[in-house]
Amino acid sequence: MSPNARSARGSEAVPAPRLLPLGDGALTLELGDRIDPALNARVMAARDALAALKLDGISDVVPTYRSLTVHFDPLRLDREMLGRRLLEVALAPLQQSAQATRWLLPVVFGDEFGPDLAAVAQATEHSEAAVIDALCTTELRVFLIGFLPGFPYLGELPEWLRLPRLVTPRAAVPANSLAIAGAQAAIYPWASPGGWRLLGRTPVRLFDLNDTARPALLAPGDTVSFTPVGRDEFHRLAAAVAAREIDAAEWQAK
């Protein structure tokens, strides 16, 4: 670690960027320790600035809520040099990331698609329509992809819609379920155990193993909005997706 990596935190609210060692083959640039869209935007700016340097020997660059981790081969890329570059890109100016995309995803709410919708409405003392409306009028940020391939951590939900996880997780959440927990929303790309509350389902394919260039539809830094569709429209879209009649670009916000 370079001597200036742990520079003293000033009195300002924003802590100084610092380098954290993640073994000999990875370095983490930590920009903060909170879930906060502004902090996440700085992570994405650092990611973009690092990508522009086109350094050799990097295998993966993983942005999270608050940090950027570079997995690299220390026999090909000098660790000290990488550390210096990371502290430089930490200060990259915020700008609309060239990589960021705005998505508008259709969702069928309630019934068997969103078995927790009624309970969520009751717990928040709102109507089901108000819950749906809140989800469809809030532009959510993709903070992070993790947990499962293509699983997006989206945020942030309105204060009144924030509920704890289910006490007893489901053994099997159906693939493509839209779910919420706390300030966050997510879509399960795969059937999986899960403790988030299920509100609806999207016909959109979130992870495509055949697309090696961009297997995950959503990327960190993107934004996501939902638009409600009826049961028939959901089935029509799902069939078209399965038949590969709909290109992923169809889901970009116009």
Place this chain on the structure above:
Amino acid sequence: MIEILDCPMPVIVQDAGRPGYRHLGVPLSGALDPEWLAIANALVGNPASSAALEMRLLGLRLRAMAPLTFALAGACTAQIEDRSGELRQAAAWDNHALAQGETLIVGKLHDGIAYLAFAGGLDLPEVLGSRSTYVRARIGGLDGRALKAGDCLKVGAGATPNPLRLPQAPHRPDGPLRIVPGPQREYFTDAAWRRLLGDEFIVSREADRMGLRLDGPRLEHDPARGGDIVSDAVTPGVIQVPGDGRPIILLADCQTVGGYPKIATVIGADLPRLGRALPGQTLRFVEVGVDQAIAARRQAANDLAECIAGMVPSGAQLDLIALNNANLIDGVIDARQANQP
């Protein structure tokens, strides 16, 4: 083509892993012991990253549907049964021919893990650039799952005969696993750090390709910080500690991010040793600096290249030495490039 007749423990297809997709939540995966995978492949003349079978604890029985050449890396009891039922031994660290209809029987794996490579590699579709199996999302390998009786796997064509053996089993280092302090070292008391370095830990039964949960002393968090962080990235070798204080060492199939504080990371050079660790095994740790860790990684790459360069012709086929040497240079060139300062 091979047909799996029986596999009592999970046997899965692995290669060198699936880098480049961790920002999308796709784990690295790949062989738990990439060194032995490389050795198994070199013995049959494959590139180091060819797909092979990873076996744990117990081997399998399989039948050759067509003539093939295989090699085993990892000490084990293995025999070949010909069509008349006669058995002959198949030593590890050497390669052997299977005639059509012959059966390979791999029994107990004395090192806990072993790799079975076939000349030509396993011919399966690449998924996101790799044939490694990631069972949790059913990606790669054969339908994204462990093998079962009745499965048939195609062996790649066009293999060049290159029968080699290792004069002796590769050196297995022992002693403490080397660690560097983790990104959240400050989340732990100094007493916890001393315990990590001074005490013994036992690999529990909760051990799979995602990680090893350790029994032994609890590592307590600094009460002012607690046992949760806002998730950030993890990597194989990370020692993370949930609120109960029981450390978990992450392995090849670990998730890409995690919300537990990470007290330390096992260095890259010692990851293959973690891959061989079994429930009940005692682990000790020793702290090294990052510079020492990188030097150890360079040494390990050199040792592997030397091990492969030191392979000798299998049996009496000495006239193949020249051919072997020519092929070997292909096999180790990556490692040699990687060793340049």
